Amino acid sequence: EIVMTQSPATLSVSPGERATLSCRASQSVSINLAWYQQKPGQTPRVLIYGASTRATGIPARFSGSGSGTEFTLTISSLQSEDFAVYYCQQYNNWWTFGQGTKVEIK
Amino acid sequence: EVQLVESGGGLVKPGGSLRLSCGASGFSFSSYRMNWVRQAPGKGLEWVSSITTRGTYIYYADSVKGRFTISRDNAKNSLYLQMSSLRAEDTALYYCARSFRDDYFDYWGQGTLVTVSS
Numbered sequence: 001e002i003v004m005t006q007s008p009a010t011l012s013v014s015p016g017e018r019a020t021l022s023c024r025a026s027q028s029v030s031i032n033l034a035w036y037q038q039k040p041g042q043t044p045r046v047l048i049y050g051a052s053t054r055a056t057g058i059p060a061r062f063s064g065s066g067s068g069t070e071f072t073l074t075i076s077s078l079q080s081e082d083f084a085v086y087y088c089q090q091y092n093n094w095w096t097f098g099q100g101t102k103v104e105i106k
Numbered sequence: 107e108v109q110l111v112e113s114g115g116g117l118v119k120p121g122g123s124l125r126l127s128c129g130a131s132g133f134s135f136s137s138y139r140m141n142w143v144r145q146a147p148g149k150g151l152e153w154v155s156s157i158t159t160r161g162t163y164i165y166y167a168d169s170v171k172g173r174f175t176i177s178r179d180n181a182k183n184s185l186y187l188q189m190s191s192l193r194a195e196d197t198a199l200y201y202c203a204r205s206f207r208d209d210y211f212d213y214w215g216q217g218t219l220v221t222v223s224s
Contacts, residue, residue, distance in 0.1 A: 001168070034210035036151075043201065043214040044151065055212070087151055091209045094165055095141070095153040 002026050002090050006098035012106040019075040021101045023088035028068045032092035035064055035073045038100075039084045047086075048073065078103070108132040108213045110202045115218030122192050126218055128185040128202030136160075136180035139205035142187050144198035145217070152198075155187065156205070170196075192222045 003026040013019045023033070031051035036044040046055045048064035051071060061076040075082055083105055088098040114126040128140070142154040155176040156165045164176055175188040185202055199219050203211035 032209065036211075038151075043216060044211075045214075046210055046212055049206070049210045085150075089151075089153075089210060095156065095211075097151040097153065100150045 002029060002093050002096050004088055004090055004096050004098035006086075006088055006101050008101060009099070010102045010104060012104050013078050014106045015080060016077050017106075019078055019082075019103055021073040021075075021086055021103070023066075023071040023073070023098050025069045025071075025090055027093075029090040029092035031067050032090060033064075033066070033071050034089045034091065035062075036087045036089065037082075037084050038087065044087065075103070108204070110204065110213060110215035112200060112202050112215045112218035115200065115220045117221045117223065118192055119224050120193060120222055122222070123188070123190040124192065124220060126187040126189065126200055126202075126220070128187075128215055130183045130185065130202075130204075133204070135178075135183040139208050140178060140185045141203045141205060141211060142176060142185075143201045143203050143211070143214075144196075144220075145201070146195075146198040149198075154200070157185070158208075189220070192220075194222050196220060197222045 005024045007022045033051045035048040038044045052064045063074045065072050085100045085102045087100045109131045111129045118124050141156045157176045173191045177186045199217040201217045202215040204213040206212040
């Protein structure tokens with residue numbers, strides 16, 4: 001099983017600031033990685049797939065990078081609606097999620 | 107509009123069984139791999155099971171293997187999860203999710219809550 005490890009567990013950021021979230025895979029997943037956003041009481045929503053491709057309707061302030069075992073989700077200028085929990089998911093070998101990073105208001 | 111609607115959750119005693127259903131609409135259900143994902147209260151997402159378009163290939167997380175059975179009825183546009191030998195740690199919100207090209211999950215239902223407690 002491929003283990004996905006996200007850091008940090010919680011990220012405190014002020015609105016308008018940049019947020020950088022990390023995700024590490026226990027073995028290479030190539031670029032078969034997605035990022036999801038989940039707000040309280042809501043269903044997860046895919047933001048990024050293929051490590052760096054934004055899903056339909058996702059604002060340009062969200063960007064993904066990385067390949068192999070190291071990945072990053074960057075939110076360039078946090079808006080109020082971006083405070084949520086973010087999960088990475090590998091789909092290279094079955095499917096596994098990271099434990100999530102909570103982005104909270106500083 | 108793609109819609110996935112789960113049902114069948116509820117309170118069940120340890121060792122009991124439950125069958126979850128997911129009704130799909132707004133897309134060609136038979137053309138997509140489908141999945142179950144769960145989320146324990148206050149916890150993260152855990153992939154549970156996956157089934158290919160015709161049910162030819164089925165996969166389970168180790169945590170549910172031998173206890174859960176995924177199936178689908180393409181004529182009824184429905185996905186199922188038969189859960190048996192339920193444990194307290196199976197308590198979670200169970201989501202039905204569609205795979206995009208066998209990869210990531212592009213649409214999710216609202217979930218159905220399963221509580222395993224005596």
